[in-house]
Amino acid sequence: MAERQSPLEPEFHVGSHGNFEHGVEILLTETRPGSIVQLAAWPGEEKTLMAAIRAVTGLALPDGAGGGSSDGVKSVFGFAPGKFTVTDEAEGLASAFAKVVAPAMGTVTDLSHGRTAIRIAGPKAEWVLSKFFAIDFALPAFPVGAGRSTTHHDVFAQIQRTGTDQFDIYVFRSFARSFWKALCHASEEVGYEVQ
Amino acid sequence: MSPRRTDTGGHVDRLKTIRFTFDGVAYTGHGGDTLASALLANGVTLFGRSFKYHRPRGLLSAGVEEPNALVTVLKGEVREPNIPATMVEIHDGLIAVSQNRFPSLTWDIHAVNQLGGKLLSAGFYYKTFMGPVVGPLKGTRFWMFCEHFIRRAAGLGSAGSAKDPARYERMNAFCDVLVVGSGPAGLMAAKTAADQGARVILADLEPRFGGSANWSGETIDDASAADWVRRTVAQLEARDNVRLLPRTTVWGYYDNNTLAALERVSDHKAQPAKGEPRHRYWAIRAGSVVLATGAFERPLVFPGNDRPGVMLAHAAERYANEFGVLPGQRVVVFTNNDSAYRSALALKQAGAAIVAIVDVRPQPSAEMSALAGEAEAELLSGHAVVATEGGKALSGLKVQRFDMVAGALSGDARSVHADCLLMSGGWSPTIHLASQAGAKAEWNEALQAFLPPKRTQKWVGAGAFNGHFMTLEAILDGRNAGLTAVGATVAPMAYPHIESLPCDPRPAPVFEIKAKGKSFVDFQHDVTAEDVRLAHREGFVSVEHLKRYTTLGMATDQGKSSNVPGLAIMAEALGKPIPEVGTTRFRPPFAPVSIGSLAAERFGDLKPERLTPMHDWHVDNGATMYSAGLWYRPMIYGLSGETVEQAYVREAKATRENAGIVDVSTLGKIAVQGPDAAAFLDRVYTNMFSTLAVGKARYGLMLREDGFAFDDGTTWRLGDQDFLMTTTTANAGKVMQHLEYFLDVIWPELKAHVTSVTDEWAGAAIGGPKARQILAACVTGTDVDNATLPFMGIVHGEISGVPVMICRLSFSGEMAFEVYSGAGHGTHVWEALVEAGRPFGLVTYGLEALGTMRIEKGHVTGAEIDGRTTARDLHLDWMLSKKKPFIGSAMMDREGLVASERLELVGLIALDNRPLNGGAHIVEEVDEANPHGSIGHITACCYSPALGKHIALALVKGGKARHGTRAHVSDPLRNRFGPVEIVSNHFYDPEGTRMHG
Amino acid sequence: MLITCPYCGPRDVIEFTYQGDGNRERPDPASQNFEAWNAYVYDRLNPAGDHNEIWQHSGGCRVHLRVVRNTLTHEISNVAFVRGDHSSAARRKAEDKP
């Protein structure tokens, strides 16, 4: 099958940029997962859905709002009551879930094309993200694995912390290039590298 | 070394020379200097002209409260006006100019204003411009003529009009404790809270932390206070739970302990570093706030108190001790309190001669007498300064015996030769932020000051802010505040050992010396003591009215220096004590805020843009892009030399003759899933969807709750419990919220989920007589013939190896198909379709041709579904099911919504064969001179290549009943009048034979 | 102004969309009682003081909330999911930091 086109392409410039002479403090990349799937449970079916997620991905979801986990290949996090975003490097996650999520449990929505995953990593990741989003990025308030839904002006974003200094941001594909440009612009101050 | 720079002392780096200009004259200063300290060191005394009278003004203060020495800083083409010279850190190449002078600072023609002082007294503007104009000038434009000159003469600096290329940013911050102010109290609070493990932000508006400790000359635990500061700051810097924000003014205290601050990141540099912003706007959410904002020294009000060379006592002390600059050689101190004695001694130690200390109190304490002796100053107790002399610099002053109880002067005035007069009228705690947070300030009789109001939000005060002016109190306060802020219990601490001069913080209640001459209360707005009394005589008795009538405490001053003296004079005039007069409520911002910082990243090309998957292809292939909301869509794909009209006519024609393809990815797309999805859609749409077969699509109409039309679009049934709804581009977000609201709030029992999948799918609509042949040539895995793919049918197949979903539906009126693929494959599929279409004469078309073909077909869009039209008005009543209730069904039959005189959708044909205009009115009879009698208006118009005529859609009273009749367009704004024929909105192929094939 | 979403925690008001008076009662869909419909569509309480309101966390989890807000002070005394069946999904206390 034809390769999926990245919405960032003309603005995706591999290399070091901005004030990097003193060292690069931000790494930016597009993770391009093969699958991005949204799962939503009917009220009372959250636990069964979480079990289904575990069965398909092997990832155990911690209880509580915004809980999540990641094994570097697959990731999952809650972003709203009874709703989860699940991603996988491989394609085909939506059909895998379609087999196990019965109509009585909830729904599966394939968003593999519709969301763009941007990873920001490095010691200044919290600093740069704080320029955009009015949420607390400090580790105790936003633990590794957890997810958050928030907005920067018109750009809706789901953010998962996938490392102490690493965040994966899922934005609507049509906004991705604009957001990417803004992210690069905001990272100039600390020096960044696009990988 | 410059004439007034001391050889030693202060925190300036004498080895580093910095070159800058002021009013075109080149000067040098040192590292650590402000523009004020550097100019003062160069012997400059004249910094600006006053607001109304254009009186010469020098430095009053050394900090943010400076009302006189406002300058404009030039950076390239950009001019930033009204910056206190005391807040400008000099750097190589700095260019600053003075303000409010014409033609020059030293020779100002408007200074004659002071000769006719009465003319510009309190309420001048109100009386002149709002009163009735009588006499010979009645009915003339005389006042407007005057206003031009008065506005030029009275004012602050002027802003430039060049585009500001600087970068501004916003930063969102969260902390347990925000400490505002970094004097001994703030530093101690920050350190204590940080030691408890709290996340701390420490902000100070100065470049250097430490506040008064940097220049007080005191010692803390046997080290100089300045060293104690350095050590404490180093400890804070080493902690990873502390963020230090120098040059950061916390200017607003809002609900929920949200504070706004402005960090001047790179103003002090010749060039910002790469990517570094000029200003950063901090939005800080703090668990609690420690207000350690200190206090402002107050001026005394006496004739000539505004002459250059008259300065606040502690400002002079700071210039000497922090910057190594002597504001004068022969100094007189004028005070109503003890604190100025320390200033006198500091200046003496720095090398000045203290000629006299004039104290309004009859008998200062023995300790003060001793200090005066140490300063070798003559102590004139029970005296007051009654006049100052000199022009652009002070040359002398007059002193007279003063009885502070009676407020009376007696005896002969004595002249004293001096080039610098230091004054101290007591201290006002800087309670602005606490006042913004709510509640009224409380008057303290002993301190003759307003103390912080009761807490209405989570803050703790410390130090001079609390009226605790001694360093020992500040440190104890700071520690307690730090503990309280983190919720720890306050335990006693070992007292630090402080060496400081004796000082009783209670001033004498003397604010004004009444003598002949102008005594200024508000230096920035030229408000005199007499203006305040005049306002009282004219009946302004409330402080809020006083402020607005006299402009006392307005502009950048915001009452920092003028508030209490003004109130005291008002209280005296009213014969009431100060607390009964009250004080004005402080409002944000505490100090001026750059507009750029508020806009931050939201300017220019950083407004988010929404791009379809095929965006780059469109641009590469000659499309002129058009912004529709946040989306960018092709308007036309123009050939060289084509006008817009030629291009869309060509595109529409070719589509109707052969085939055309258009990007429809922007249509809103919502997945509606779940066992109750069909039942939900039946309630949302006016027509039935539960009866729709899997693999089929249906056109649907939604109403609002009030019965008016809301949105339309097709919805595809992809599975038994799986629908794909499409909405108009403009309403996608609103429809999504509408659906979510009903599922969450009204019908929580329905098992249906809605998800925005607009961005999941790329959409291409391909239409025209040859559209099916083109599809047949490139689609694999399914047939596209009439049997397999009937009107409103859906098939799944592949194009060039990627999966697609094809629905046969038509907006253009031609045989047409919408081809959906995963967004990441959008360009791939689009290119394959364009390639397959080449032998068939396929054209790409944009919004203009799309709009033209929809007008020819009479389809409605947002221009007609404008929130005021009903389904009946748009001839969509055939879609209103009678078998079920739906949103809006109960309200849609209201009297006014079914009236016969409503505006209804019609078509118009221009009978004079000239273009029509959107928004033009329709009338029965043309009256060009006096346009009237509108029966409706045009919503959309175009030249129709299919009809060869200029046509339009319109909403016209009575609508259908007028088909076949004549009317006129009346468009006086564009001077377009002419006859039209009213016809059905279905201009082209009304039977739909073309799309059914 | 901050609204503490039971799922997402305290967020700035710009992440939320006001969705109207929370006291409205929608008549039965089949009801022909025009007075009741009219009251539902047009009548609003507009109190000076505590007001029951519906807000959607449109810039976050997109859930609808019942918010009791004082129209004089903006003070918010209560926030809850409109849907009772979401309550199990509320935020854990440990994460409930500002």
Ligand SMILES: [Zn+2]
């Ligand atoms: Zn939320």
